[in-house]
Amino acid sequence: MAGEWILTVTAQTPTNIAVIKYWGKRDESLILPVNDSISVTLDPEHLCTTTTVAVSPSFEQDRMWLNGEEISLSGGRFQSCLREIRARATDVENKEKGIKISKKDWEKLHLHIASFNNFPTAAGLASSAAGLACLVFALGKLMNVKEDHSQLSAIARQGSGSACRSLYGGFVKWIMGKEENGSDSLAVQLADEKHWDELVIIIAVVSSRQKETSSTSGMRESVETSLLLQHRAKEVVPKRILKMEEAIQNRDFASFAGLTCADSNQFHAVCLDTCPPIFYMNDTSHRIISCVEKWNRSEEAPQIAYTFDAGPNAVLIARNRKAASLLLQRLLYYFPPSADTNMNSYVLGDKSILKDAGIQGIDDVEALPPPPEIKDKIAAQKNRGEVSYFICTRPGRGPVVLSDESQALIDPKTGLPK
């Protein structure tokens, strides 16, 4: 360790959406949950965080930039992750660059971290989950940490609970664990993304002027005041976890959808049972649920599962591409874009679903007939402008290292964001 070298690692980590929800901590500082949860990892092509971590003897302090803006690293959650990862650092040697860092050097070396979300950060799309997971994963690679993904997930968990589920692709379970120190509260992969590759996911980003309760304070208030939360955690969720694992194993969409919808609704029920009550869903969310429920009930088997996190956005999981294109038609019928929005910025992500739905431009949206399951005029009403945009995606892979230096977010010469 000498000279003015800079060593970097760049990684990409997905977001995830819980289908059996995490709501309530039994330990605030270690972030230990009151129940297991299960999530689907979303394709990083459409929703992911990219993070470059850099180390150099010339850095005078730890610094971090998010989407180009410098942010503070002083928060307890960042510090927990940095401390835990540093404690597991091992010897690093880069012969090409002539760099040698010994295990004990890591305590003195400072880090520069640059992170970027390929989706709006504040839109309630689990940016903190992907972000903390990516930070831990990238630092693990940089510092040659030998722990496996599950062990890294227990570190990411201390940054943001649901971040632990972003350490794997496909279908992931966060085991609540029993230990007081949280060492067994970690994520495991139930199945990879290829196991059930028919699924298509459409996210409706809902316009909202409400200021939302943060999930951290919301779940604290639920634990303190809801008389239903403990019953849910102890009596309801354990059975659902077993059934959900089975549904995923068997690619049983009817069970998967039934459990996903019921658990999303129950999580929001617990929020409503909190004092003061927490409302994350709004009238638009309710209308999306009503659209899906009516369609599912008009078919022999459910076509769509819906789930909502701590905000009004809907995450809709279609059983296959055909169902996804029929869903997109329904969504565009009920929620046409505002006059000043073009289709290209209204449906993002995998645009082939839009093509399957036979929609090329705004005229095709205006020409959509009411869904056949709708019998009355009130139910057929349109709600222009209530959705900001849609994102079409699918279950996706876990974290990866991006070895192409052009994808790094930090300039390897200056050590600052590009």
Place this chain on the structure above:
Amino acid sequence: MAGEWILTVTAQTPTNIAVIKYWGKRDESLILPVNDSISVTLDPEHLCTTTTVAVSPSFEQDRMWLNGEEISLSGGRFQSCLREIRARATDVENKEKGIKISKKDWEKLHLHIASFNNFPTAAGLASSAAGLACLVFALGKLMNVKEDHSQLSAIARQGSGSACRSLYGGFVKWIMGKEENGSDSLAVQLADEKHWDELVIIIAVVSSRQKETSSTSGMRESVETSLLLQHRAKEVVPKRILKMEEAIQNRDFASFAGLTCADSNQFHAVCLDTCPPIFYMNDTSHRIISCVEKWNRSEEAPQIAYTFDAGPNAVLIARNRKAASLLLQRLLYYFPPSADTNMNSYVLGDKSILKDAGIQGIDDVEALPPPPEIKDKIAAQKNRGEVSYFICTRPGRGPVVLSDESQALIDPKTGLPK
């Protein structure tokens, strides 16, 4: 019993609003609930049903008119009430009119019934509770039924569950009972309306274009699918009932408000936990809750309790007149009337509250400053047109007979609605 005489009785019965909610039956046909409930009776001056029941040997069949329109009496619930009341009929003698009806005559005699609500029937203001209670009460008087109000309440219960609570004024408990035949599932008065006469009630009738789930089918679906309902009924409500009785006895508004709000929210949480989920509250309901919660938390003690039944309307109970006028200012600030609405049809009922609030016309509404507890612009936004109108009222008396014949709804000569 002879000749073409017509005998009538006219009665007036209040509506009631539950502060510990009834949601879920353990017996569908007898209407037996899964838990006790407690309600406040609303002043019949502002919200009541008036019913005239008439009997005559000239009537060829049982007939009923609601708000001037003839309606069918064939429903099982009407029939249950008619059957139960007829079974308890006794000898009636009206010397003035020279009428004698013996106990056994009642089986052959037909009835004409005319009923009128002094408030919009379909606005979700418990019109069926007042209506069924009034029918049973008026028939009981006509047929000289000897049963007391509690025993009558068990008959009204078979028409519409919450109707049983409209047989008393003030504060009323519906005891769920244990008997299979429902004989002990009836209402008792906890305290009359004079016991706590400081309370003022403001109802916000919320505009809605949604078609709502009827409470009958909604609670059936909750019983069948909600995994939280039984826990609520068995573990949560019994404790709340005891605390609520105590709060009412002690006129302890802080406890009363805390229990009322929490129980309303928990009832809606159970609705949300139903499959498919039931949404009775909408964004306007949420905004009203948020307004009350913010204000309550900014004061040393709660000023207002809120509760919502199976619809978006808010029932707001103010601790006293002062709090009610401050509440009305807030409500009018957030929910000013549409441009084409005048104040006189926007605030109904006890208009002295409006006067206390210093509001004489629309100009006074437009001049209202944001509530002092509001710190940010988003929270201070106005929502014009979201409320159809307000009704100012108070806890009120139970059913009464109206002896003034001019108030009868049936012409004593023709036997038909006036």
